[in-house]
Amino acid sequence: MKKKTMMLIVLVGAALLFCACGKSPQGPAGGSSTAEPAAGPESAAPAATGLQKISDMANAWNKLYGQNEKVINDYEGMPIMGLVTPPLAFASAVQFDIMNPNNQNGRFEGKMMMAGYRGFVERSGARLTFGYDDTLAKDGFGPAAKAGDRVTGSGSLALDPGYFIWETTSERAGKKTDRSYTEFKRLADGSMVCLSMGGRLVDFRGNENPGDDVIYLHNGAGRYDFVIAKGKTGPGFQSISFAEKGDLTKEQALELFKAMGYTIEQSGGIQGGKLVVDK
Numbered sequence: 001m002k003k004k005t006m007m008l009i010v011l012v013g014a015a016l017l018f019c020a021c022g023k024s025p026q027g028p029a030g031g032s033s034t035a036e037p038a039a040g041p042e043s044a045a046p047a048a049t050g051l052q053k054i055s056d057m058a059n060a061w062n063k064l065y066g067q068n069e070k071v072i073n074d075y076e077g078m079p080i081m082g083l084v085t086p087p088l089a090f091a092s093a094v095q096f097d098i099m100n101p102n103n104q105n106g107r108f109e110g111k112m113m114m115a116g117y118r119g120f121v122e123r124s125g126a127r128l129t130f131g132y133d134d135t136l137a138k139d140g141f142g143p144a145a146k147a148g149d150r151v152t153g154s155g156s157l158a159l160d161p162g163y164f165i166w167e168t169t170s171e172r173a174g175k176k177t178d179r180s181y182t183e184f185k186r187l188a189d190g191s192m193v194c195l196s197m198g199g200r201l202v203d204f205r206g207n208e209n210p211g212d213d214v215i216y217l218h219n220g221a222g223r224y225d226f227v228i229a230k231g232k233t234g235p236g237f238q239s240i241s242f243a244e245k246g247d248l249t250k251e252q253a254l255e256l257f258k259a260m261g262y263t264i265e266q267s268g269g270i271q272g273g274k275l276v277v278d279k
Contacts, residue, residue: 047126047159047160048160049159049160049161049162049186051157051159051160051162052103052159053097053100053103053128054090054093054094054096054097054128054130054157054164055090055094055097057090057157057162057164057184057186058087058090058093058094060162060186060192061087061090061184061192061194061219062087064190064191064192064219064220064221065087065219065224067221067222068219068222068223068224068270071224071270071273071274071275072084072224072275074274074275075274075275075277077277080226080228080266080277082213082215082226082228082266083217083224083226085196085215086182086194086196086215086217087194089166089180089182089184089196091114092112092114092115092153092166092168093130093155093164093166095112095113095114095115095119096112096119096120096121096128096130096155097121098110098113099119099120099121100121100123103123104123105123105124105125106122106123107120107121107122108120108121108122112132115132117132117134117151117153118132118134119131119132119153120132126158126159126160127156127157127158127159128156128157128159129155129156130153130154130155130156130157131152131153131154131155132151132152132153133150133151133152133153134150134151134152135148135149135150135151136148136149136151142204143202143204143205143206144170144177144178144200144202145170146172148172149170149171149172149177150169150170150171150172151168151169151170151171152168152169152171153166153167153168154166154167154168155167161185161186161188162184162185162186162192163183163184163185163186163242164182164183164184164185165181165182165183165241166180166181166182166183167179167180167181167182167239168180169235175201176201176235176236177200177201177202177235178198178199178200178201178235179198179199179235179236179237180196180197180198180199181195181196181197181198181237181239182194182195182196182197183195183196183241183242185242185247187247189220190220190221191218191219191220191221191223192218192219192220193216193217193218193219193242193247193248194215194216194217194218194219195214195215195216195240195241195242195248196214196215196217197212197213197214197215197237197239197240198212198213199211199212199213199231199233199234199235199236199237200212200234200235201234201235210232210233210234210235211230211231211232211233211234212230212231212232212233212234212235212237213228213229213230213231214228214229214231214237214240214257214262215227215228215229216248216250216253216257218249218250218269222270222273223269223270224269224270224275225249225250225268225269225270226250226266226267226268226269227250227253227254227257227264227266227267228264228265228266228267229257229262229263229264229265230262230263230265231260231261231262231263238260240256240260250267250269254267266278
């Protein structure tokens with residue numbers, strides 16, 4: 001079962017990277033390049049949480065997940081992809097760390113190592129903002145990535161208390177075809193919560209068939225609460241934010257998703273050392 005789960009993760013990750021194959025050839029060849037900071041070369045003050053960069057936030061999640069990985073992999077049934085796909089949002093975002101290797105205050109621009117887009121990262125004390133805005137020069141992987149599509153990414157990370165936001169969009173002829181919105185937040189007890197939303201205008205065959213999904217996760221020592229729900233709105237889905245809704249519990253997420261018109265597909269968590277899916 002573990003091998004099946006890991007293979008699915010690899011396939012999803014590969015698909016995300018291939019989606020960038022139609023990237024614009026802008027910028028220098030090779031890895032990302034960093035510009036001089038716009039606001040002075042001084043190093044930023046360390047955050048009280050110990051987080052210094054985006055990869056630190058990703059590592060904090062992965063460290064907690066590592067404590068629950070065996071229980072998740074031992075689940076008797078088909079692998080639940082919704083439990084492992086939301087952290088893939090970090091795969092794009094950690095590329096911005098390379099643009100500012102010394103964690104200095106200021107704005108840095110360069111080419112994203114894997115995606116190839118021209119992007120930027122800006123640091124002001126304990127807050128990072130980052131993103132890209134590019135156009136695909138050629139078709140990528142699947143009907144969602146076509147030459148001429150505008151692709152954007154916009155994110156932020158508040159190092160105190162540890163609050164990450166990342167949104168991506170694909171736009172064709174002025175109309176959004178794909179959109180994702182993800183938040184991760186570290187709570188006072190050291191556990192972390194996640195909200196992951198994604199909407200599509202077309203299905204994998206290229207037919208217009210709007211759909212969206214929302215996933216809630218609470219990752220901590222001996223716990224991995226989750227709610228997975230589906231909708232039919234597409235890229236125009238309403239974003240849900242911890243900033244507005246508070247640090248949701250699983251029960252609160254269930255009620256919120258239902259109230260928003262979503263259909264609950266699965267929910268559950270770790271009970272007695274086993275992953276249990278609610279009936």
